[in-house]
Amino acid sequence: MLNKLEHVGIAVKDLAVASQLYQSLLGVESYKQEEVASENVMTEFFKVGDTKIELLAASNEKSTILKFIEKKGEGIHHLAFEVDDIYVEMERLKKEGFILLNDEPKKGADNKLICFVHPRSSNGVLIELCQEIT
Numbered sequence: 001m002l003n004k005l006e007h008v009g010i011a012v013k014d015l016a017v018a019s020q021l022y023q024s025l026l027g028v029e030s031y032k033q034e035e036v037a038s039e040n041v042m043t044e045f046f047k048v049g050d051t052k053i054e055l056l057a058a059s060n061e062k063s064t065i066l067k068f069i070e071k072k073g074e075g076i077h078h079l080a081f082e083v084d085d086i087y088v089e090m091e092r093l094k095k096e097g098f099i100l101l102n103d104e105p106k107k108g109a110d111n112k113l114i115c116f117v118h119p120r121s122s123n124g125v126l127i128e129l130c131q132e133i134t
């Protein structure tokens with residue numbers, strides 16, 4: 001099962017500008033910036049109560065964030081849920097008929113193993129599963 005909303009991913013054009021805005025909005029500083037080369041993104045995280053905001057900016061021309069912003073503009077990109085065992089949850093979601101975007105979990109940001117569910121199988125919302133790497 002999905003334990004809680006781990007983070008909300010937000011696609012932004014300019015990370016420095018967005019970071020200032022969210023620092024002003026949330027009243028807290030970000031706790032980390034992290035590049036994930038495998039995803040062609042630069043991320044910046046803010047802790048908000050029991051969940052997080054993950055700002056996502058393209059780190060190169062190949063980034064899916066560029067394509068998303070060209071198509072839909074800046075804004076909410078995905079919802080990420082914390083799971084205890086990502087393998088178990090991937091199997092469960094496959095059995096439930098969801099389309100997974102990766103056969104195996106991959107290394108994400110913020111010390112997580114991640115997997116994505118295609119938005120076409122989840123009411124137009126890109127869903128991410130996250131398991132803490134211990």
Ligand SMILES: CC[C@H](C(=O)O)C(=O)SCCNC(=O)CCNC(=O)[C@H](O)C(C)(C)COP(=O)(O)OP(=O)(O)OC[C@H]1O[C@@H](n2cnc3c(N)ncnc32)[C@H](O)[C@@H]1OP(=O)(O)O
Pocket residue numbers: 009036039041043054056064065067068071077078080101107108109110112114116118119120124125126128
């Ligand atoms: C750094 C890791 C970090 C973490 O938390 O650890 C991250 O969160 S990384 C986040 C960036 N990485 C990803 O998003 C990987 C998963 N995403 C993908 O594989 C693609 O973006 C995919 C498959 C969702 C869409 O790619 P595609 O090349 O197919 O683009 P299209 O524009 O053709 O999209 C097809 C279809 O899906 C709709 N779409 C695309 N992105 C989203 C989205 N974020 N939310 C909702 N819907 C989305 C798009 O509009 C198309 O719909 P259609 O009805 O056909 O127009």
Ligand SMILES: [Co+2]
Pocket residue numbers: 007009054078080128
């Ligand atoms: Co994410």
